[in-house]
Amino acid sequence: MPEQPRVRTTEGVVQGRRRQGHAVFRGIPYAQPPVGALRFAAPAPPHRWEGTRQAAEFGPVVPPSLPVDVGPPQGTDWLTLNVGTPDPGAAGLPVLVWIPVGGYISAASSDPMYDPAALAEAGLVVVTVNCRVGAEGFAFLDDAPPNRGFLDQIAALEWVQRNIAAFGGDPGQVTVAGQSAGAGSVAALLTMRRARGLFRRAIAHSVPGLYSTPALARQVTAALADRLGAATPTAAALRDTDPWRLAAELTSFNAGLHAHRESWGRLTETGTALCPVIDGEVLPETPWSALAGARASGTELLVGHTRDEFRLFSVMSGRQGTFTEQDARAALELLAPQPHGAKAYRAAFPQAGPEELVETVYSDALFRMPSQKLAETNAAAGGTSYLFELRWTAPVLGGALGACHSLDVPLAFGTLDSPIGARLIGDEPTPEAIALARELKETWIRFVTTGDAGWAAYRPGQRLTRVLDAESETLPYPEHASRRIWEGHSPAPFDLS
Numbered sequence: 001m002p003e004q005p006r007v008r009t010t011e012g013v014v015q016g017r018r019r020q021g022h023a024v025f026r027g028i029p030y031a032q033p034p035v036g037a038l039r040f041a042a043p044a045p046p047h048r049w050e051g052t053r054q055a056a057e058f059g060p061v062v063p064p065s066l067p068v069d070v071g072p073p074q075g076t077d078w079l080t081l082n083v084g085t086p087d088p089g090a091a092g093l094p095v096l097v098w099i100p101v102g103g104y105i106s107a108a109s110s111d112p113m114y115d116p117a118a119l120a121e122a123g124l125v126v127v128t129v130n131c132r133v134g135a136e137g138f139a140f141l142d143d144a145p146p147n148r149g150f151l152d153q154i155a156a157l158e159w160v161q162r163n164i165a166a167f168g169g170d171p172g173q174v175t176v177a178g179q180s181a182g183a184g185s186v187a188a189l190l191t192m193r194r195a196r197g198l199f200r201r202a203i204a205h206s207v208p209g210l211y212s213t214p215a216l217a218r219q220v221t222a223a224l225a226d227r228l229g230a231a232t233p234t235a236a237a238l239r240d241t242d243p244w245r246l247a248a249e250l251t252s253f254n255a256g257l258h259a260h261r262e263s264w265g266r267l268t269e270t271g272t273a274l275c276p277v278i279d280g281e282v283l284p285e286t287p288w289s290a291l292a293g294a295r296a297s298g299t300e301l302l303v304g305h306t307r308d309e310f311r312l313f314s315v316m317s318g319r320q321g322t323f324t325e326q327d328a329r330a331a332l333e334l335l336a337p338q339p340h341g342a343k344a345y346r347a348a349f350p351q352a353g354p355e356e357l358v359e360t361v362y363s364d365a366l367f368r369m370p371s372q373k374l375a376e377t378n379a380a381a382g383g384t385s386y387l388f389e390l391r392w393t394a395p396v397l398g399g400a401l402g403a404c405h406s407l408d409v410p411l412a413f414g415t416l417d418s419p420i421g422a423r424l425i426g427d428e429p430t431p432e433a434i435a436l437a438r439e440l441k442e443t444w445i446r447f448v449t450t451g452d453a454g455w456a457a458y459r460p461g462q463r464l465t466r467v468l469d470a471e472s473e474t475l476p477y478p479e480h481a482s483r484r485i486w487e488g489h490s491p492a493p494f495d496l497s
Helices: 115-119 134-138 148-167 181-191 214-227 244-254 255-267 286-294 310-314 326-336 339-350 354-380 406-414 419-425 431-450 480-485
Strands: 006-008 013-015 018-020 022-029 050-055 080-085 093-099 125-129 169-179 201-205 298-307 383-389 465-467 473-476
Touching: 013 022, 018 480, 022 115, 050 201, 050 310, 080 115, 080 148, 093 148, 093 431, 093 480, 115 431, 125 148, 134 148, 134 244, 148 169, 148 181, 169 181, 169 431, 181 286, 181 354, 201 354, 201 431, 214 244, 214 255, 214 419, 244 255, 255 326, 286 354, 298 354, 298 431, 310 354, 326 339, 326 354, 339 354, 339 480, 354 383, 354 480, 406 419, 406 431, 431 465
Parallel strands: 013 050, 093 125, 093 169, 169 201, 201 298, 298 383, 383 465
Antiparallel strands: 006 013, 018 022, 022 080, 080 125, 465 473
16 A cells, blocks of 8 residues: 655644545644634634644534534534645645635535545645634624634635645645635735735635625624623623534524614625624725725736526525515615616616516626626736636526526536536536536636636726636626626625615
């Protein structure tokens, strides 16, 4: 039996496993477990160890606030990462750091959809990161640092800078990447002072415009603390609350957000009560305003969205086909840009019924326009942006999912046979799916390696966009009607109504 790979990190020696032509190291701590006195604190440097630490198993995740059974409670060593490398003995390989955050309520680097095998086989060192989410990462507590989930991600990137050369990677060729709230994390990292110099490039799929003002975040956290019987919305009051109970309470809280529509406005349409806070310290402003105001420099950025972003949520919730005119009015009133956005949508889509209007405005407000505007502001700030839209329809459920949210992730990782990949693409991927997966995976590899996505960069005059389909092509930005409606309107933090 061949000897298993060993690597010496700055904290100690780790032993991984050989797998499918590459080496994997799992569950490596990049910070101390955030429990006890460290709960709700900024991440503390990891302890050193003597001897060899086995790195064969994924670390436990922060309890997710999901409305599904997530299994029995795990351990509390939440702040770990995994490395997949073609060869620990190599040097100068490009590095992809994946932030697997969903809705700011879950983060599981162990999901088979993020298996690094295909990317490592192509020559990338792939790092996947567990970090704090939900109340652990984003509850706005008076006696704790805000946006702790982002501080965890920065600590992981600092670990990469210290250690990735020992795994064959080049610390000067790091690309940070994510989808959905992971992409929102990437967008925030682009503009955070503490993250400067920790990565060179960025990939952001389906960037959400989810940010809160301190006033709203304080009210939301106080309401959550009250449900838990805490006297005050503080770390001191919540520190002894069981993490799984806290996550379950947030799940229930999220399900009842509409009851707060009068006071919390747009936030109640997102299904996520706790999101990043524009706190003036960790995150001084939104990525769009920072880039547009030249308070952050542009970078090499691959960014995009799917055509039918909201379809996944309407199908999963059982609401597809049931949206009424009242639903359309509420969506337009809360999510369309003020003051004339509702009228502009009806004028731009005169034949659209309630169903199409709801799906269009939700897709635009939550993901499509934040992604398009990130490409635009990054280019204006001196960066190079490559924009894409996934238009290919998921073949399952008779095509009901369309080109839905998350469809692009198993395509890019080449994990079509993962549980989520199979649910979106089918148990037997079609030749179209296989070809599209190859194209998107090769786009990632080329961009991470060279900074070039393989098509013309996005520029305000042309707005060229790669439309990914059975027959992909580069076209002017396809959601032009929505772009015109949102012209001059960047995603703004949610605030009290």
